[in-house]
Structures are given as C-alpha cells and as structure tokens.
Amino acid sequence: MLLATAWRLCAAASRILVGYYIGALWRDDEHFICCSWPRRGAYAQPPTGSSLDVTSEPYGSDDEQMMSLEETDSNKKYHFVVANAKFMLDEEEHFQEQLFERARLFKERNMEQDFWLVIEPKFLDKFPSITSRLKRPAVALVSTNGTWIKFMKLRLDRVLLESFEAESVEEALACNPANIEFEKPDKWVAPYPKYEYGWWEAFLLPTTKTQQEYFGFSTFRPYQKEIIEKILEGRDSLVVMATGSGKSLCYQVPPLISKKTAIVISPLISLMQDQVMALKQRGIRAEHLSTAQTNTNAQKNAESGQYDILYMTPEKACFVPNSFWSRLLDRGICLVAVDEAHCISEWGHDFRVEYKQLYKLRDVLQNIPFVGLTATATEKVRKDITDSLKMKDPHIAIGSFDRKNLFYGVKSINRGLSFVDELVAQISKYVANGGSTIVYCTTVKDVQEITKSLCGAGIKAGMYHGQMANKAREESHRSFIRDEVDVMVATIAFGMGIDKPDIRHVIHYGCPKSLESYYQESGRCGRDGIASDCWLYFSRGDFGKAEFYCGEASSAIQKKAIRDSFMAAQRYCMQTTCRRKLLLEYFGEIYTSSKCGKCDNCTSSKEETDVSREAFLLMGCIQACGGYWGLNLPLDVLRGSRAKKITENQFDNLPFHGLGKDFSVNWWKTLGFQLISFGYLVETVKDTYRTVSVSPDGAKFLRSCRPDHQPPLLLPIASESGGNGDIKASSADDGLSQAETELYKMLLEERMKLARSAGTAPYAVVGDLTLKKIVATRPSTKARLANIDGVNQHLVTRYGDHLLQSIQQLSKQLDLSLDGVAATEANNNCKPYTTPKQPKDLQPAKYSAWKMWQEDGLTAEKIANFPGRSAPIKVQTVLGYVLDAAREGCVVDWARLFKEIGLTRKIAAEIQTAISKVGSKDKLKPIKDELPEEVDYSHIKAWLTMLDLEMSLEAIPDNKTQELSEMPVFEKNEVEIIDDSPRKRLKVDKLEEKEEDNHLVVELNEASFLAWLQNFENGVTLSDILKHFTGSTETAVVDMLSCMESEFLIFKKNNLYKLM
Structure with a gap:
C-alpha cells in the first residue's frame, strides 16, 4: 500500500514537471479523434456535461506498463490508450507486446478499430517495428522506414509542430486511459475539455x-x-x-x-x-x-x-x-x-x-x-x-450593430391620398427591379388602405394584421415567403415573424413605437448581404402616440422604458446628421465616422444655410402665441391662415401673421424640427398632446435680434421635399454583364419552378447572392458547383443535375461560356454591396496614399518618404490611410499587406485575446498594453479593420506553408516532396523522367499527378503544374484536370487545384 501511494505521488509530480500528454488516435468513417489533457494539474477533470471520462492513475507494476479500462458494454464504449513516451523509447519490445495484446483483445470483443499512435516525429525512426505492424487503412499512417507522410500531416500538423517542437520529453509522461462514448457504432460524441491549452481543438470539433x-x-x-x-x-x-x-x-x-x-x-x-x-x-x-x-x-x-x-x-x-x-x-x-x-x-x-x-x-x-x-x-x-x-x-x-448593406432614409409627409399615390409609384419601381418589399403601418386602417391602393395599381400585394383570422394570416405569410406576392403590408405583428433573406425594401408608414422596434423591423431587409434600403415616412401627428403606447405598460419601469424608446424614435425621425451613427450609438456602439455615406442625411445636398430671419420669425411667432400650442398653429399664423382657432385667439393681429408665405408648410416643419434638434425650441409631451416653446438658447437668440437685423444662424436645411426616397433600387445586375443578368433572371424562374415542385420558398432552394455567384461562374460539373461559396451538399445532391442542365442550355442561348470565372473570383465579384472606386468620404490624402500603395505598388515606407512631400510622414500613418481606404470599400491586396507589416495568424489571435480582455476595441492603447512588444499598432489596426469588414482569421495565410516558388533545384535522379508538417524536405525516386537539355522532364498521368498534388495542402496553379510536368502540353493537362474534377478527385478554388 505504501509503495503504491509513493508511486502515485511520483507519477503526479512527473505530470506537473513535464506537462505534455500523448494520446492515441483512431479512425472511423469520417472523423479523426485526438484527445489531450492540460499542461498542468495531473488530476484535472473535464467540465460538467462532457462525454469524456478521464481516469488519472499512475503506472502499476512493470508487467502493466500500459493501461486501459475494461468495459462491460463493448457496443457503446471504445478504448484507446495513452502511453509513456519515455518508456516507449527505452523499452520498445515490451511496449510492442502490450500494444498488440490490447489490439488482440479489441478484436476478440468485436471492437476491431484502426489503431493509431501519436508520436513526436523525430522519434519515429526509433520505432520501425511498431509502425510497420500497426493496422493501416488505404493510406498508411507511417511508411515502413518510419518516415512521416502527408496523410497524418493533414490532420495533426498543428499538434505536432506547435506542441512537440517547442518542448523536450526528457522526463516520463503520465498515462491516462480514457473512453469516448459512441451513440452509434459509426457516430461519435466529441469530448471537449477546454483548458488553457487548446492546440488540438480543430481536430476534436x-x-x-x-x-x-x-x-x-x-x-x-x-x-x-x-x-x-x-x-x-x-x-x-x-x-x-x-x-x-x-x-x-x-x-x-x-x-x-x-x-x-x-x-x-x-x-x-x-x-x-x-x-x-x-x-x-x-x-x-x-x-x-x-x-x-x-x-x-x-x-x-x-x-x-x-x-x-x-x-x-x-x-x-x-x-x-x-x-x-x-x-x-x-x-x-x-x-x-x-x-x-x-x-x-x-x-x-x-x-x-x-x-x-x-x-x-x-x-x-x-x-x-x-x-x-x-x-x-x-x-x-x-x-x-x-x-x-x-x-x-x-x-x-x-457584435457590431452596423448593417453596412442597408441605406437608411426618412421623410416628413402630410398624410393623405396624394402621398399614398406617391408611395404606390415608388413601390412600383421597386417591384420592377425585383426583390420583395414590406410596408409596416401603425394601424389596421392604414394596412387596408395601402393594400387596396397597391392592388388597384396592379401590384401583387398581401396584408397581415392582428384582426385577420389565423388561417388568413398564415396564407398571407406563405404567399409572401414563396414569392407569390411582391409586397406585404403589415402591422408590427409581422415584425419578427419573417425569415426571408431577399427582402430588398422595408418602408415604415408612420413613426415606430421605439428605436429598437425600428432597428428590428428594418433589419428584416437585406439579410443576404445584398444592397437594400429602409425608408421611414412620418407625420407630426405620429408623435402624439406616446401615451397610447404607454397604456400597454404593466409597471412604472416598463412605462418609462416605452416612453424613452419612443422619444428615441422621434429623435431619429428629426435627425439632421448621420442616421447610422445615431442608431449605433443608441445601442452603445461607438461610430467614429461623422458620415456613413449610406443614409439620406449623408448623401443629400444639405449644406449649412443662414436661416436667421426665418428662425426669428418662427421662434418669435411661437413666443407671441404663448408657447401653449403645438407646431402646426404657429405655422398657420406665419402662412396667413384665418382659421377659426386663429381668429378666436386674435393671432391674426400678430405682427408675424402672413410673413411666412414664401415657404411651404413642409419647409417650415423641417425648420421647426431643426430648431428642436439644435436646442432652440423645446417640445413638451402632456398626456396625449404636445406643445412647443422657446428654450433659453432660443430666447437668447431672440434678444439679439431686431426686426431689420438678425445675427447669423447656420443650420443644415435640405430641399423643400425633404428627400423623395427615390434612390437607385438594388437590381439583379450587380457585378454581372448584360448577358449574365439575363441568365440570372432566367435562373430565378427555374428556381421558382424547383421551389414550387418541392413545396418550399425559392430562397430556401438557393439564395440570391449564391445564385449570382453561380451565374458568374457557370459551373459545368457538380464539383465546380459545390466549390462555390454558399452552395451546400444538399443543394448539389438534390438540385445539382437540374441546375447544371439549365445553366448549360441557357448559357448556350446567351452565348456564354461555361466555367467562365474561377469560383472564388465570382465570390469576390458578387459582393453583398459595392462602393465607388473613389469613395466620397475618403479624404484626398488617404485616397492618394492608397492609390500609391495598391495601384503603384509602393511600400508604406516609400510612400511616407516620397520625394514630392514637403516633409516625411510616419509609416504608421500611411498604413492607417490604406486601412481607412479598405473600410470605405477600396480594394486592398491583403496578402501583400500582411507580408509587409508581418501580421500572422498567431499575432491576430493574440490581438483578439487582448480585445476580449479589454472588453472593447474602441481604444488602441489598452489593447496594446495587453500584447507583447513585437506586436505594434499596425498589426492591431489591420486586425480591427478585418473585423469591421467581417474577414476571418483564415484570410491570413498560414506562415507555415511553404511557397511553391521556393522549391530548390533537384538532383538529377530525385523529385522533391515538400512536407511542411515537420518542416523538412524529403527526397524520393522520381516518378517518370527523361533528361532533356539538363532539365527534369516529368510525364503527366492521373496517378503521378495525385501523388505529386498531395504534397501541396494549399493547392497548385495551372502554371505550377505545367512547370513541373514539362512533358505534357497545356491542352492535355487542362483536359485531364477537367476529367478529374468531374470524378470528384480534385477541385478548383481560387485558381488553385486541390485534392478533394
């Protein structure tokens, strides 16, 4: 007993000292499972709910150097063992006996599995007899001479390179037998003990x-x-x-x-x-x-x-x-x-x-x-x-609340038939350009009236509101989802109840009850990432509904929340600066730019205008009327009205009466909203009505005025119409030629047929953005179809044949070639939204720096010290300009930028960890303080820009992958295979060669090509293939590649050929 206790203590100490554990690995039909334990803490347990049952025990007697758990239910449990690396080196023969004894037991219990062993690469040559006797699938784990080959590298290179390369294994490692539960013989439940040390996570999940x-x-x-x-x-x-x-x-x-x-x-x-x-x-x-x-x-x-x-x-x-x-x-x-x-x-x-x-x-x-x-x-x-x-x-x-593909617009209106006619005309244009539209109304009456007007104009429109029967609502909803109607007119009951990604326009007819509601409802628009627009039409009367909404509250807390939210929506309606900025900052997100370039305030020609005389007239009239009225009555006085309410109160005798006839009532309302927004007027809500009065700042301005002279007052005032909402609707031809646009429209019809036959929605078959990528690529095989971003395996299996046949026939009609663009190029061409080449909001200095870097190919250092400058600028400043240009939509060669600033995946991961610790990405210094000295501000700025552009870590090239161009000169009778897992070069006998002018000539066939291709995880270009297989013509190579693609042996992505 004492001896056993002492042994346990020694084993535990060895675990803490060394901290590396080696696991066993086996293969089922699809997955490779690697299990590991933390660096420190010999008896660390997995979290609650994990399916991993770890038994941490020391070694037993010399006759039991390997351990496994004896299971009673062999159908649900599979064994694997974790062995002592040091012991394996010293006692190879004894280890072999134990290893194969376990394999024999597994076979007797009908638990025959591929038995995989994970060993540090540099020790493989110590175990030739073990590795040669391990049971192998079609491709061996290791070759008989102990050389590590591609098959394992693909799955374990991160484990082996990043873990064992940096640590020694001089001390004995602990042994942990473990079990992994299987729901079915061919399915596995992955254990996921997440500790501080997570280099294996990509292999578990x-x-x-x-x-x-x-x-x-x-x-x-x-x-x-x-x-x-x-x-x-x-x-x-x-x-x-x-x-x-x-x-x-x-x-x-x-x-x-x-x-x-x-x-x-x-x-x-x-x-x-x-x-x-x-x-x-x-x-x-x-x-x-x-x-x-x-x-x-x-x-x-x-x-x-x-x-x-x-x-x-x-x-x-x-x-x-x-x-x-x-x-x-x-x-x-x-x-x-x-x-x-x-x-x-x-x-x-x-x-x-x-x-x-x-x-x-x-x-x-x-x-x-x-x-x-x-x-x-x-x-x-x-x-x-x-x-x-x-x-x-x-x-x-x-995440960010910024919906970059959405355009936001607001317009003040006078409710009535004239505006409804204007709205119907606008929606007609939307329908002609394709895409669905939702019109949100605040009352059932509005829903019915607008639906009637739309249908009267020949527009296919449905309606949805709470007074409809359940069956009628379901039918209306289903018609909209399946594109049987183009427009849905609805109350807010329809708000969250729609999961349609291809809605191009959302219109609010009336001020919403809260800014959260508006964000949620407008967020139904453009969920597939394609450019879409959201317009809000409001009248002054909408703002009198605060008390009505508050009546829904069941507590004082809720009543205050409703009132605050409604006032925020009102501020949004009257906003004269960037609407996107207001929205994002309402939800606590800092938006540094003063102009987004995608809202009516940022795109309209609103210049600051001196409105001192008009402001004097309006504020003076409001003050003369006593400040007990809403905005409409003073405006009527200014415009010379003799309505009963005005004459009864003798306001027609005021000196301001009739002095504002030169401007329309809408213009005066806009000025009134501006004066409220800038603090010269105060609006007060009392029960169900509101009053407007002059604020202290407004009174101060009036005191400085005389009837014949007023001090300047500059305010941004738009044109009288306040914007007509008639922006360019997103169309089907974004990034496509005229013939491709026609193909896109034809495929939309084919998609509709497929959806109807399947009893589903067209977008559920394939989304608009993915369909545009298919049009730009025009794949000829299922392999190329599957390679397009957004195409899943179910689409290929169920609809692939029909789509490919349609593409082939329609492309022939339109004189379009198949496989016209590489799939990834199509992915880039059909972006969710596009930005002009020279964005309006990008300062000339930034645009100039970007152009010199991107188009002229100069480095940031050369640009910073350009001879034409009056004084050099900082390199960091130039890089910041380039990144700002990227945010505005300018094309940036990211691979070149990463190389120039030295940004790697490891550095980007460290920055992301620092951001998580700081809890914000708004200030750079706190993030920098959490990082090593070698990580500079250019790295941080680049990663933050990537996050804003929704780029992933995978966009940064893996610096472990060796470039094909770095291949050295071979000896005469050798062909080089790059194995970037253990970072060494292996030389094997050449496949087929003949000497010609002292250059290596290799003939091409499927077997030789596949053997060569497996050494390049990141793929090879056609040029690389022609350079290597110099004995074949380009035509023969292309024909063979196409054949191999159709047989799913290889695939092409980003102009790179890779193993399927």
Whole structure:
C-alpha cells in the first residue's frame, strides 16, 4: 500500500514537471479523434456535461506498463490508450507486446478499430517495428522506414509542430486511459475539455466541415466559431448581433456536431415555420411544436430524439410535462436557445410575460447550456436576460450593430391620398427591379388602405394584421415567403415573424413605437448581404402616440422604458446628421465616422444655410402665441391662415401673421424640427398632446435680434421635399454583364419552378447572392458547383443535375461560356454591396496614399518618404490611410499587406485575446498594453479593420506553408516532396523522367499527378503544374484536370487545384 501511494505521488509530480500528454488516435468513417489533457494539474477533470471520462492513475507494476479500462458494454464504449513516451523509447519490445495484446483483445470483443499512435516525429525512426505492424487503412499512417507522410500531416500538423517542437520529453509522461462514448457504432460524441491549452481543438470539433456540408460556407463570420465552441463546452452564452450577421448558425451547428437535439424557443409561429422549412432544404432534421403543428406524431418523434433542431413557443416549452424532457434528455439535448431574448426584459421594447417563465426550464434541464440571442439589447436588457435565465458565468458576444448593406432614409409627409399615390409609384419601381418589399403601418386602417391602393395599381400585394383570422394570416405569410406576392403590408405583428433573406425594401408608414422596434423591423431587409434600403415616412401627428403606447405598460419601469424608446424614435425621425451613427450609438456602439455615406442625411445636398430671419420669425411667432400650442398653429399664423382657432385667439393681429408665405408648410416643419434638434425650441409631451416653446438658447437668440437685423444662424436645411426616397433600387445586375443578368433572371424562374415542385420558398432552394455567384461562374460539373461559396451538399445532391442542365442550355442561348470565372473570383465579384472606386468620404490624402500603395505598388515606407512631400510622414500613418481606404470599400491586396507589416495568424489571435480582455476595441492603447512588444499598432489596426469588414482569421495565410516558388533545384535522379508538417524536405525516386537539355522532364498521368498534388495542402496553379510536368502540353493537362474534377478527385478554388 505504501509503495503504491509513493508511486502515485511520483507519477503526479512527473505530470506537473513535464506537462505534455500523448494520446492515441483512431479512425472511423469520417472523423479523426485526438484527445489531450492540460499542461498542468495531473488530476484535472473535464467540465460538467462532457462525454469524456478521464481516469488519472499512475503506472502499476512493470508487467502493466500500459493501461486501459475494461468495459462491460463493448457496443457503446471504445478504448484507446495513452502511453509513456519515455518508456516507449527505452523499452520498445515490451511496449510492442502490450500494444498488440490490447489490439488482440479489441478484436476478440468485436471492437476491431484502426489503431493509431501519436508520436513526436523525430522519434519515429526509433520505432520501425511498431509502425510497420500497426493496422493501416488505404493510406498508411507511417511508411515502413518510419518516415512521416502527408496523410497524418493533414490532420495533426498543428499538434505536432506547435506542441512537440517547442518542448523536450526528457522526463516520463503520465498515462491516462480514457473512453469516448459512441451513440452509434459509426457516430461519435466529441469530448471537449477546454483548458488553457487548446492546440488540438480543430481536430476534436469539425465545425468548419459541418458548416461547409450543411450551409455551404468554408469560413465563419466574426464571433460564430467562438460562440459554437463555448456552447459545446457546456457554457451559457448571450449573443447580441445584428440581424443577418449569422446568429442562428451559432445554435444550428452544435447539434449537427454533437448529434443531440437543440431546443430553440421562438416567440412567433410563422418565424418557426420559415426556419424549419429552410433547414429541411439543407438536409437538417428540424420541426416545431406549436398550435399550428398538424403532424400528430411530431411531439412523440421529438421526445425520442429524432430531430436535430426542435423549435417551441415559450408557452409550449414551459407547459409540456416533465416526462417529455426526461425522455428527450435520455436521447441527448445539446442546448436551449432563447431567440429574440430581449422579450424577457421589461426594459426591452417587446416585453412578453411568457418569456419570464423560461427560468423554470433550468430546474428540469440541469447542466444544459442556455443561449440567449437578440439583435437589440442595451446594457440594461442584457443584464435582465442573464439574470432571468439564471446564466452562470455566461460567455457574452456583442457584435457590431452596423448593417453596412442597408441605406437608411426618412421623410416628413402630410398624410393623405396624394402621398399614398406617391408611395404606390415608388413601390412600383421597386417591384420592377425585383426583390420583395414590406410596408409596416401603425394601424389596421392604414394596412387596408395601402393594400387596396397597391392592388388597384396592379401590384401583387398581401396584408397581415392582428384582426385577420389565423388561417388568413398564415396564407398571407406563405404567399409572401414563396414569392407569390411582391409586397406585404403589415402591422408590427409581422415584425419578427419573417425569415426571408431577399427582402430588398422595408418602408415604415408612420413613426415606430421605439428605436429598437425600428432597428428590428428594418433589419428584416437585406439579410443576404445584398444592397437594400429602409425608408421611414412620418407625420407630426405620429408623435402624439406616446401615451397610447404607454397604456400597454404593466409597471412604472416598463412605462418609462416605452416612453424613452419612443422619444428615441422621434429623435431619429428629426435627425439632421448621420442616421447610422445615431442608431449605433443608441445601442452603445461607438461610430467614429461623422458620415456613413449610406443614409439620406449623408448623401443629400444639405449644406449649412443662414436661416436667421426665418428662425426669428418662427421662434418669435411661437413666443407671441404663448408657447401653449403645438407646431402646426404657429405655422398657420406665419402662412396667413384665418382659421377659426386663429381668429378666436386674435393671432391674426400678430405682427408675424402672413410673413411666412414664401415657404411651404413642409419647409417650415423641417425648420421647426431643426430648431428642436439644435436646442432652440423645446417640445413638451402632456398626456396625449404636445406643445412647443422657446428654450433659453432660443430666447437668447431672440434678444439679439431686431426686426431689420438678425445675427447669423447656420443650420443644415435640405430641399423643400425633404428627400423623395427615390434612390437607385438594388437590381439583379450587380457585378454581372448584360448577358449574365439575363441568365440570372432566367435562373430565378427555374428556381421558382424547383421551389414550387418541392413545396418550399425559392430562397430556401438557393439564395440570391449564391445564385449570382453561380451565374458568374457557370459551373459545368457538380464539383465546380459545390466549390462555390454558399452552395451546400444538399443543394448539389438534390438540385445539382437540374441546375447544371439549365445553366448549360441557357448559357448556350446567351452565348456564354461555361466555367467562365474561377469560383472564388465570382465570390469576390458578387459582393453583398459595392462602393465607388473613389469613395466620397475618403479624404484626398488617404485616397492618394492608397492609390500609391495598391495601384503603384509602393511600400508604406516609400510612400511616407516620397520625394514630392514637403516633409516625411510616419509609416504608421500611411498604413492607417490604406486601412481607412479598405473600410470605405477600396480594394486592398491583403496578402501583400500582411507580408509587409508581418501580421500572422498567431499575432491576430493574440490581438483578439487582448480585445476580449479589454472588453472593447474602441481604444488602441489598452489593447496594446495587453500584447507583447513585437506586436505594434499596425498589426492591431489591420486586425480591427478585418473585423469591421467581417474577414476571418483564415484570410491570413498560414506562415507555415511553404511557397511553391521556393522549391530548390533537384538532383538529377530525385523529385522533391515538400512536407511542411515537420518542416523538412524529403527526397524520393522520381516518378517518370527523361533528361532533356539538363532539365527534369516529368510525364503527366492521373496517378503521378495525385501523388505529386498531395504534397501541396494549399493547392497548385495551372502554371505550377505545367512547370513541373514539362512533358505534357497545356491542352492535355487542362483536359485531364477537367476529367478529374468531374470524378470528384480534385477541385478548383481560387485558381488553385486541390485534392478533394
């Protein structure tokens, strides 16, 4: 006993001293699983909810140098062992005996598996007999002479390079037997013990592969991967990100990885139906439980774990019996996601009592991570959400609220038939250019009138409001989703209930009840990233509804929240400077630019005008009327009205009467809004009406005036119309030629046919932006179709043949060649939104510096010290100018920039960690203080720019990958294979060669090409292939490559050929 105790202490000490553990690895049908433990802490345990069961024990007797757990249920458990590296070196033969004894036991129990061993590369040559006897699949783990080859490098290069290369293994390493649970023989549940040391995480969780397979994207948007990882750790999370930024993916990917059900709480049945429909089109098992569910077996199927994602209303989730949750827990629950989580908070704009009951699920679903998701949450609302859901140490991810593809505009109107006619004319233009439109109204009466006017003009329009029967609302909703109507006119009841990504225009007819509501509803627009616009038309009478909205409040706190939110919406209507800036700063985001270039205030010709005389007349009239009226009566006095109210109060005798006839009532209203906005007038709300009076600043201005002279007063005043909302509508031809635009329209019709035959929405088949990329690429094979960003495997499998046939036939009609543009080039050409070559808001000095750097190819140092300058400027300043240009939409050669400033993935990751520690990216110095000295401000600025442009870490080239151009000269009888995993060059016998003018000539065939290509993880260009296989013509090479693509042996992306 004493001896055993002493041995345990020695083993524990060795673990703490060394801290590296080596795991075993095996292969199932698709995944490679690598398990590791932390550097320090011999008995560290995985987090609650992990499927990994770690037993940390020391070595036993000399006869038991390897350990594994004896399992009673061989169908559910698979073994692997972790061995002592030092011991393996010293006692090779004994290790072999133990190793193969374990393999024999596995086989006897019908647990035959590929037995993989992870060993530091430099020790491989010490184990020739072991490595040669290991069972191998089609491609060996190691060759018989102990040389590390490409197959393992692809999966473990980060582990082996970044871990073992930097540390010695002179001391004995600990031994930890472990088990990984399998739900089915061919499926695995990945353990994910997230410690300080996470170099293996990419091998445990195939997040990118899952996203590519189901959603068609090879990279994640900002914050997505981080959030997914936290959820899979079992950690609660709060996600506050703009509509269209990819919040849904954060709860859709984890269940596909863990093979457990995700529960999603959603407030609206129509929204759930949209999302379920879209997920099913991606091959994901999804369903909803609600009053609208017609499948009587849905609940039974749900509790038996048959769905990947299960949507429920909050009422349903709180009142299903506990037996439902117990049975589903037995099958496995991955997470509980609370969508539209702001509904929990009384400080929110859309408080719902039933959301307050969701905390009850915590008692039933213990140790299940809860995820709150919302696009609109101030700091108070965020705290309410985390407290109400009883989140413990939640991971909080707050993305940017900036929807860069949206144009914001506001116009003051006089309600009446004339404006409705104007609105119908504008919507007619929208419909002609394609895309769907939503018109939000504040009353049912407005919904009915505008719908009638639109239909009378021949526009296909539907309506949606609370007084309609459920069936009528569902039919109207379905018609809009499936593009059977072009315009939906609705009350705010339709706000969150729409998950259609291709809405191009959102119009608000009347001031919304809160700025949060406006952001949420306008956020339905352009969710696919294509340029779209949001217009708000308001009248002065809209501002008298504060008390009406406050009547909905159930507490004083909620009443104050409603009033504050409504006043914020009013300020937005009257804003004379950048509207985007106001929106973002309302939600706590700092927006440094004074002009966004994508709102009516930033794009219209509003110049500061001296309005001293007009301001004197308006403020003087308001003061003469006593300051007890709204804005309309003083305006009527100025314009010479003799209405009964004016004559009864003898206002027609005022010296101001009739002096304002030169301007329209709309012009005077605009001036009144400006004077309120700049503090010269004060608006006071009393019950259901409001009054306007002169402020102290306004009184001071009046005291300085005389009837014949006023001091200058400069205000930005727009044209009399206040903007007509007639901006250029986004069209189908962005980035496409005339013939390609025609092809796009034809494919839209084909998409409609496919959607109708499948009983789904057109956007659920393939989105607009992805379809534009398909048009620009015009793929000829399924391999090339699958290579387009946004195309998932389900689309290729189900609709690929039909799409390819349509593309081939229609392209022939339009005289368009197939495979006209590389897929990645098409991805770049069809950007979500475009910016002019020389942005208006980019200062000339910045544009000049960008042009010299980007177009003339000068370095930042040369630009800083350019001979034409009167004095040199700092290199950092030049780099800042280039990055500012990138923010404004100018093209930047990022690879060149990364190389010039020395930005690597490692540095970018360090910067992101520092940002997380600081909690803000608004100030650079606190971030710099958290970083090593070698990380400078240019690195920080570049990474922050990348985040703003929604670029991922993968955009930075992996500096471990060796460039093809660096290949050395071969000896006569050797062909070089670059193996960038252990950073060494291997020389093997050449494939086929003949000497010609002392140059190596290699003949090309499929076998030789595949053998050569496997050595270049990042792919090769056609030029590289022709240089290497000099014995073949370009025509022969291209023909062979096309054939191999069609057989899915290789694929082409970014003009690089890679192994499939």
